[in-house]
Amino acid sequence: MYRVSTSQDGAIGNFEPLNQPAKDYIPETPLPNLLKSSETSTNSAAPAAKFTVVFAPTETLEVNP
Numbered sequence: 446m447y448r449v450s451t452s453q454d455g456a457i458g459n460f461e462p463l464n465q466p467a468k469d470y471i472p473e474t475p476l477p478n479l480l481k482s483s484e485t486s487t488n489s490a491a492p493a494a495k496f497t498v499v500f501a502p503t504e505t506l507e508v509n510p
Contacts, residue, residue, distance in 0.1 A: 446462075446463040446464050446466075446467050446497060446498070446499045447460050447461060447462055447463060447467055447474075447476065447497070447498045447499075447500075448460065448461045448463055448495060448496075448497060448498075449476070449495070449496045449497075449498045450494070450495050451493055451494045451495075451496070452493055453493040457476065457479045457480050458480075459480070460476045460480060460498075463497070470500070473500075474500050476498075494510075495510075496508050496509065496510060497509045497510075
């Protein structure tokens with residue numbers, strides 16, 4: 446489970462693991478690679494949206510506002 450912040454253009458500006466399994470499995474998620482691509486975004490303003498994202502072991506993705 447992660448808290449993900451996005452910019453107005455939808456780029457991931459930041460993510461934060463919300464529990465120990467999330468910390469342990471960061472390399473198993475696409476989040477680090479997506480964060481790197483957002484560093485080139487021209488929009489560095491405050492986050493436009495925040496979501497809770499869950500990557501389940503069953504390869505299920507859940508996104509909540």
